[in-house]
Amino acid sequence: MTDPLSVGMLGYGFMGRAHANALARLPMFFPDAPAVNRHTLIGRDEAALSEAADRLGFAHTATDWREVVDDVDALYNLAPNHLHAEPSIAALEAGTAVLCEKPLAATLSDAESMVEAATDAAVPACCGFNYRFVPAIQYAKRLIDRGDLGEIRTFRGRYLQDWLVDPDAPWTWRMDADSAGSGALGDLGAHTIDLARFLVGDHAGRIERVAAQLQTFTDERPVYDDAGETVTEYRPVTVDDAYTAQLAFANGAIGGVEASRVAAGHKNDHTIEIHGTEGSLRFSLERLNELEVLTGDSRGYETVLVTEESDPYAGSWWPPGHVLGWEHTFVHESSEFLPAVADGTPASVAAVASFADGYAVQRVLAAIEDAADRGSWVAVDDDLTTAGE
Structure with a gap:
């Protein structure tokens, strides 16, 4: 892929600013990274969305992610956690690469659905654990x-x-x-x-x-x-x-x-x-x-x-x-993620956490919640069985 990669971004708050800043800085300091077109910014409030798109450098806006996932090369899913699964899965099914913020999902079952979609996809599916890139x-x-x-x-x-x-x-x-x-x-x-x-x-x-x-x-x-x-x-x-x-x-x-x-x-x-x-x-x-x-x-x-x-x-x-500084970690993350998108690397990128990594973390989080509820040690298994049972 030699043309600029088109990026859609779902969300324009704290994480939206961090990732948009990274995309803007990337060609200045990582010239071998693919060129990027900040294509579409997605959100619900049209007035706030328009202002954010101008500020963050996006050419278009949309209030429905369904209109975007077929039209971009990569989706940055920065929405609240309960909105991680459906847009990410739809993007992967459309052949669009995904970088989804952590935690992978709000529930273990959603995380499992996401990792299953990533397994079937022929494009990178990554989870945004940016501290790996300090x-x-x-x-x-x-x-x-x-x-x-x-x-x-x-x-x-x-x-x-x-x-x-x-x-x-x-x-x-x-x-x-x-x-x-x-x-x-x-x-x-x-x-x-x-x-x-x-x-x-x-x-x-x-x-x-x-x-x-x-x-x-x-x-x-x-x-x-x-x-x-x-x-x-x-x-x-x-x-x-x-x-x-x-x-x-x-x-x-x-x-x-x-x-x-x-x-x-x-x-x-x-x-x-x-x-x-x-x-x-x-x-x-x-x-740091x-x-x-x-x-x-x-x-x-x-x-x-x-x-x-x-x-x-x-x-x-x-x-x-x-x-x-903290903001540089997102530049490093995109410097690893976007070349894989351009090359068509399937499923995961070596340096970037994959959906499988995100799911593995989610299993530990779910086990911690279960252990707190039970007041006992819990095995980190899909069915969250108590250790020793």
Whole structure:
């Protein structure tokens, strides 16, 4: 495919801005990537949609995704979680590649339908776990795959935010189980589970069992008028504000993961630690250009600034020491996804999470919810049977 790839984008909020920015930056810093035509922006509100299309650089707008999936080469599905399945499946059946934001779906059954559609498709079907594309995370994977940490023993991950500390923070679709599926678990925990699989899955094996606790601290939240001043109603919060879980890996390694949207003082604190028989590493998203590494005979951690030209993706940007930001991860993601679309690579892309990866994460999320409900360890199986039954 030599013509510019036409992209349709469903959604123009937070994630819409992130991905549209990535598409605009891509030819400047990744000149070997396919040319892209930001073709159609999709949303419900025609007035807001028109303004967003002008701002984000899309030539056309549509209020129905069904009118678009046959007319573009790739669909970026950035809609709320309950709208991930139907448009993505329709696009794949039409021969249109899909990059769908995480979590893959609001329910395990929808995720299963999506991965089945991806299996039958002859185009890439990918899930947007953008933190795979932090250069320091890619560098960490190199170290682990090279054996520098030895046999993996433990994985720890936390994702803490504070945007819901105030009980008067406004209600959004992310607080509704029908729209979101879960709260901090799916919104934040999905990233942590994906990194566990991405970084140590080949070494510690699959996550086999989980035990967990989920908690909602504020049972209802206000809906405000258009001016954002007067409360018009209160709506129930039907998802978790925070979760904690224990993980058991196939090789005997153990893990602990947690997430909260009510952790005062934490804005976007995604931190992981991995410990092996020969070394350890630590990473924090709030210091995303750094990786703390301990190997060999070192008596303490070394802080590595991952900005050298030889570091993953870093050579496409600035001289060493000129740090990257959160938004660059989406550029890196599209730099891997779009060449596969142009080449007609089926089903998945090596560096980008596939729908199968997204489904595997969804199975862990579902098991965590089930374990919290039962108050016991649960096996990560399709039928979510209790471990040991």
